[in-house]
Amino acid sequence: xxxxxxxxxxxxxxxxxxxxxxxxxxxxxxxxxxxxxxxxxxxxxxxxxxxxxxxxxxxxxxxxxxxxxxxxxxxxxxxxxxxxxxxxxxxxxxxxxxxxxxxxxxxxxxxxxxxxxxxxxxxxxxxxxxxxxx
Numbered sequence: 001x002x003x004x005x006x007x008x009x010x011x012x013x014x015x016x017x018x019x020x021x022x023x024x025x026x027x028x029x030x031x032x033x034x035x036x037x038x039x040x041x042x043x044x045x046x047x048x049x050x051x052x053x054x055x056x057x058x059x060x061x062x063x064x065x066x067x068x069x070x071x072x073x074x075x076x077x078x079x080x081x082x083x084x085x086x087x088x089x090x091x092x093x094x095x096x097x098x099x100x101x102x103x104x105x106x107x108x109x110x111x112x113x114x115x116x117x118x119x120x121x122x123x124x125x126x127x128x129x130x131x132x133x134x
Contacts, residue, residue, distance in 0.1 A: 045060075
């Protein structure tokens with residue numbers, strides 16, 4: 001399966017992002033306006049399939065770019081999960097220079113093994129933190 005990473009909300013269709021977030025337990029009740037506003041005030045990343053140009057992954061990062069970033073709304077379309085796309089998406093984000101050396105925070109009740117690959121440690125059942133270099 002061929003795919004590409006997308007940087008920037010302007011390169012994504014809001015309806016595709018809404019479709020993905022409707023698959024989650026944390027954002028399925030957000031209004032389209034809330035989703036659009038959250039995208040406007042975050043750095044957005046996606047995974048698009050090369051064959052049909054379908055958006056199958058999405059994530060946002062909120063950061064001050066000096067000390068901390070918050071990784072949120074990481075979702076892979078349920079039909080494409082367990083194919084390595086979540087790892088590829090998080091790896092892409094984690095490799096970006098704007099987040100190097102910053103404390104990473106995320107909140108999730110699942111997928112802890114995925115995030116541990118990138119240095120996140122569980123603080124409690126949901127909060128994970130990565131490298132306190134700031």
